[in-house]
Amino acid sequence: xxxxxLLLLISLGFSTLLPLIPVSASAGVRYTDxxxxxxxxxIEHVENVxxxxxxxxxxxxxxxxxxxTLTGMPAVWTFPNRAEVPYSDxxxxxxxxxxxxxxxxxxxxPRYREEAEASLAEYMETxxxxxxxxxxxxxRMINLDTLLVQSTESENGPHELKNMLPYYELMLxxxxxxxxxxxxxxxxxxxxxxTADLNRHGSYSAPYNNNVFGQPMIPDIIVMDEFGMPxxxxxxxxxxxxxxxxxxxxxAAFTLADYTGDPAPREWAQYLMRQxxxxxxxxxxMTVYQYKxxxxxxxxxxxxxxxxxxxxxxxxxxxxxxxxxxxxxxxxVQWKNTQAIYVxxxxxxLEAADRYGVNEYVDWxxxxxxxxxDYGYIRINGTNKIIPMFNDGxxxxxxxxxxxxxxxPSNMRLDYVEMPTTYLLPILRTILATEExxxxxxxxxxxxxxxxxxxxxxxxxxxxxxxxxxxxxxxDDPFALMAMVELYQATGNxxxxxxxxxxxxNIVHAKFRRGFFVESEIMLYSRLDQPExxxxxxxxxxxxxxxxxDMPYYLxxxxxxxxxxxxxxxxxxxxxxxxxxxYTKTIYD
Amino acid sequence: xxxxxxxxxKLATILILTLALVAVPTLAILGATGALDLVGQTEETWDxxxxxxxxxxxxxxxGMSRYNNQIIAVDGDLALPKxxxxxxxxxxxxxxxxxxNDGVVTLPDTCWIDSRNQQGQDTTQFDHLNDNWPVxxxxxxxxxxxxxxxxxxxxxxxxxxxxxxxYLG
Numbered sequence: 001x002x003x004x005x006l007l008l009l010i011s012l013g014f015s016t017l018l019p020l021i022p023v024s025a026s027a028g029v030r031y032t033d034x035x036x037x038x039x040x041x042x043i044e045h046v047e048n049v050x051x052x053x054x055x056x057x058x059x060x061x062x063x064x065x066x067x068x069t070l071t072g073m074p075a076v077w078t079f080p081n082r083a084e085v086p087y088s089d090x091x092x093x094x095x096x097x098x099x100x101x102x103x104x105x106x107x108x109x110p111r112y113r114e115e116a117e118a119s120l121a122e123y124m125e126t127x128x129x130x131x132x133x134x135x136x137x138x139x140r141m142i143n144l145d146t147l148l149v150q151s152t153e154s155e156n157g158p159h160e161l162k163n164m165l166p167y168y169e170l171m172l173x174x175x176x177x178x179x180x181x182x183x184x185x186x187x188x189x190x191x192x193x194x195t196a197d198l199n200r201h202g203s204y205s206a207p208y209n210n211n212v213f214g215q216p217m218i219p220d221i222i223v224m225d226e227f228g229m230p231x232x233x234x235x236x237x238x239x240x241x242x243x244x245x246x247x248x249x250x251x252a253a254f255t256l257a258d259y260t261g262d263p264a265p266r267e268w269a270q271y272l273m274r275q276x277x278x279x280x281x282x283x284x285x286m287t288v289y290q291y292k293x294x295x296x297x298x299x300x301x302x303x304x305x306x307x308x309x310x311x312x313x314x315x316x317x318x319x320x321x322x323x324x325x326x327x328x329x330x331x332x333v334q335w336k337n338t339q340a341i342y343v344x345x346x347x348x349x350l351e352a353a354d355r356y357g358v359n360e361y362v363d364w365x366x367x368x369x370x371x372x373x374d375y376g377y378i379r380i381n382g383t384n385k386i387i388p389m390f391n392d393g394x395x396x397x398x399x400x401x402x403x404x405x406x407x408x409p410s411n412m413r414l415d416y417v418e419m420p421t422t423y424l425l426p427i428l429r430t431i432l433a434t435e436e437x438x439x440x441x442x443x444x445x446x447x448x449x450x451x452x453x454x455x456x457x458x459x460x461x462x463x464x465x466x467x468x469x470x471x472x473x474x475x476d477d478p479f480a481l482m483a484m485v486e487l488y489q490a491t492g493n494x495x496x497x498x499x500x501x502x503x504x505x506n507i508v509h510a511k512f513r514r515g516f517f518v519e520s521e522i523m524l525y526s527r528l529d530q531p532e533x534x535x536x537x538x539x540x541x542x543x544x545x546x547x548x549x550d551m552p553y554y555l556x557x558x559x560x561x562x563x564x565x566x567x568x569x570x571x572x573x574x575x576x577x578x579x580x581x582x583y584t585k586t587i588y589d
Numbered sequence: 590x591x592x593x594x595x596x597x598x599k600l601a602t603i604l605i606l607t608l609a610l611v612a613v614p615t616l617a618i619l620g621a622t623g624a625l626d627l628v629g630q631t632e633e634t635w636d637x638x639x640x641x642x643x644x645x646x647x648x649x650x651x652g653m654s655r656y657n658n659q660i661i662a663v664d665g666d667l668a669l670p671k672x673x674x675x676x677x678x679x680x681x682x683x684x685x686x687x688x689x690n691d692g693v694v695t696l697p698d699t700c701w702i703d704s705r706n707q708q709g710q711d712t713t714q715f716d717h718l719n720d721n722w723p724v725x726x727x728x729x730x731x732x733x734x735x736x737x738x739x740x741x742x743x744x745x746x747x748x749x750x751x752x753x754x755x756y757l758g
Contacts, residue, residue: 325757
């Protein structure tokens, strides 16, 4: 009798709970306990970040870039003078803001979005230079003890964004005046309107110019030789136009044009990205990291020293890889900065195409990826790799570097380039953005092979409507998860959703430790910019039937601090990256 | 029937009705959308998948990759597999004068790269640093009209008595 009553109560409870669980009626997807466990892990992570992040200094709404998962304390940057500075750098927290907004959407609790808004509001009100640049990026941080700006690169570190692609939608909601001012000044500080020189470093002393995009448009600086090949000018006065800095400039200008209705920023963004396109190799399709080499301004005697890698000695690849002849230029290298060229940049191009209607970028992205994969993609011992080469297809695999230089030490042997799962997204999104099926075939074939090699199973023939996925996959990766979700949205095939759920469960199982998401079980710091929580919430939103356009979107995961610090030996000065120094520390260190 | 038995019967009825209320719409939703139908592929698509798996097996099991990253220092036929369980395997060499499309090696009579210092000066210090040629073979595996591509990276040493005097820098 009692058992029967208990069963009745449980079943009644279940039946009354059902309507409370958001279910996508159109997708017919049932929200399960496992789905809730993933969401619960994200909520616990976010609550812990907010609790411990705010607990350190209650006079600010800013949060640290990373939290020590053993102590709850902020990550610290140890300067060469031994000063240990807990820091906040909003450029490195963009995925956390997207996570907060997504969490409010899936839970209906506005508190999370409000946390993001409060942090951004304080930052933009307090830490925007009068010239419009924010104190953030690679070389500036906010000291969470003093709430003062600090530089990690001498006293006046420059402004630097490289593929950080800020969450402008939210920034514009919070403080449109400050956001517009920043997007304008980003160009003033980094771009030379007369020569198209671009520097990843921008000065906080550059005066604000509200007519910044009113400059006269200049001719393309990339022209072709008599064979139809691009001539890469070697006249840049040390201002190397790295594509990872250009991606941020273009993204800001596209967003600005869309927000203000002024077409000029968009035209300049298109001009800028066109230089990279023109500099690409027309035979192979492979594109470039930069469209200029530097002018030689240093003396011959200085530049005769191989270890002196100052860009004033001219193109650093031309020096160190001189054996290869004229193709050896920094712009043509396809074994370094490949994530910036073929992942981050392409995701931005596709976003510009989708959101702002720059439709030719889809064809560009397809051409770059097809060329890169045609020439370079190789499977070695069951793993995805890239053959190192120049962008004309000249293979550099196995090359032993004679002398030290910017690209590494003497006797360094060039090996295969890693192909991480991040490549899944630009390839898939390019396919999905391509209209004609016959133009999708080649990339789909590569996508199928790459996904299979990553252990996702078979996505099947073109269209992805008949997959045979490994629903018990061991992969615990946010990019694979997002790829499966996007395939589900494109095809409606529930197998992708099941795969995404499996990957999501794996992520929680492998990376949710001590109340935080970490890179792996033993890693000490939980990084706010990590993409795992956003990926899990994107899946959760789909399960709840939320429109993809309403959810925050993954664009980049590139935030970092770069500068001078004290080495782990406690004695020597080092110049390094947060990714190398802070995010490699384990709980056993 | 005792009073307790009557009560139990009523409770059981309510339980069944409740479960039916929950289960029927849920199963209807799942059934209608195919959310549980993960293995219900058609014969045609299953065949396609079987072909794909065979092509994967051909790449992994045919032995076509056995020379990957190996230094090849003798002339002759590598005997690369041309067929595996009905899968046709063809090769296209990016240096056919060194490894032909049939997998026959002719050791080159020059080094791959003549290496010098960054001033372009020919010192003996860097002799033989980059003698061996990396040769990429593009592979096509075909079965029942379905195609899978792969690449091989073979490293070939130059022939005895080779020269190394075509500096490009």
